[in-house]
Amino acid sequence: MDFRQLRYFLAVSEELSFSKAAQRCFISQSAISHQVSKLEQELGTSLFERSTRVVKLTPAGTRLKPIAQEVLSLEAKAFAAAKEPRNRIRITASMSFAPQSLAAIAHVRARHPDLDIEFVIKNFTDRIEAVSAGDADIALIRGEVDRPGLETLELGVEDLLVATSNQHPVSAFSTVELSELAPYPLLLPPRHSQVLIHSVVEDAFVEVGRRAQLGPPIARDHAAILDVITNPRAWTVLYASTVAEVPRTGLCLMRERRNRLRVPVSGIVRTGAADAPGMASLVHALRRTVTADSSAPPAPPQQAGGAPDER
Template identity: 85%
Template sequence: MDFRQLRYFLAVSEELSFSRAAERCFISQSAISHQVTKLEQELGASLFERSTRVVRLTPAGSRLVPIAQEVLSLETKAFAVAKEPRNRIRITASMSFATQSLDAIARVRERHPDLDIEFVIKNFTDRVDAVSSGDADIALIRGEVDRPGLETLELGVEDLMIATSSRHPVSAFSTVELSELAPYPLLLPPRHSQILIHTVVENAFADVGRRFQLGPPIARDHTAILDVITNPRAWTVLYASTVTEAPRTGLCVMRERDNRLRVPVSGIVRSGAASPGLLDLVDSLRQTVISGQTSVPLNPPQQIRGTPKAQ
């Protein structure tokens, strides 16, 4: 048993998917599956129930999760104790913030060459807990957090882009009004796993006095993009920062005409945290978030409103 196996085991336990865990750990699916199987053989117990569609923790796997978390936490502390003290800032975020963060980090490192800046991927709850415990200096989130000892710094806003199949009735345009989407089913993950997106959409439709049709929840082993491509009358929303990762074949991405689908992007820090490097990083992140709103690539519109389609 080694730390790597425990790290891979925890990734699978959180994602409940070997493929998503492999992407998160930047290795192949076969490699992560091999290491988890090896760990199971060493422990003499199955850690996951596997089927073609579902991955679940076994009772043994559930018992191992807190122990693995504790062991990896001790590993982190051991490295921290042994490492020579330096100026360091640790950012924790989801993978969807990676591009924005790396751009900001590069600019700050040019101005502070003696500053170590680490980027650590964690889920939402772990991000906030890491800042609260002092394990991270800033957590990047969409939305806000109200917790004693923590402060929310506004970094900007991010658009939610409309995504449909290229065969959808509204796909001919580069912008769309909410009222035009009301007759068509909206595909989203379950509300409990994406409360912010559900709330933003609900409030936007309430503002225009319309109701929307919520389609069946997107399963954990599905993606919204593929589901709308295979359901030509459905639509979904994507964070603007992730649009470049979406396939361009069979998919149309457009803006909501009145900019009602927007989410706040925030940095969570400990109250009173104000080192020069951290403040510089926050300013750089703000510039990155703002510039990202003006450079979202869209599918070329097939038709301009009010004019006939080109022949």
């Protein structure tokens, strides 16, 4: 038995779905099923009742669940305890968080000149693991994380901007209603690679009683903005903080008229770490920069660019 198997077991027990647990853990469904089966073999009992329609905990799985949560919480505490105390905060994030982070870092350093703050770029999974292991103090993500030993600090929300070709039928407006976009194909990366964006868009369409018309998934070697420019009736969404990264022509950016396309921005820390020296100031500064960035108006079409970004 190892921590990884317990982590996968917990994910399945909370999602009650091997496919959803695999998406949450960023591994394949076959891999998570294999690891859970190995755990069951080692324990000599079944942890789940499986059928084609439902996954349920067995009595043994129900008894194991709180123990697994406790073990993983102790794992995080053990890593944290082994780290030498330092007057340093390490932030881990994707590059898309750099503008907000650097502004917040500058503000905190002015108030705490003896505090060393590092900014480390990692992918989503590695960010969470780094905080859990004590290699980073706070991970910036879009969305939330539910894992023993970690807590989520709300930093604000970020708008998803609607991007179309400037030849699109709705491109003449600065704002657009979701119902106006329903007849047109929405271009996004595959759902398994962008669960958050797909969920936000789907929920927003449910709210207006419509359904998004998904076009072909965007290939990994393609950019969303290029695909909508070459397909004048299609549309996509971009994080507001990324729209000025790559100058493009022929693109139109709009906000959703009722502000339904919004994603939460969060800081993930170890439980209790929000009280560490300087952390409160950093979280406060990040809340200011995230809010300011989200409220900024869309860049003019000739300055806009980017693609749906990982979290």
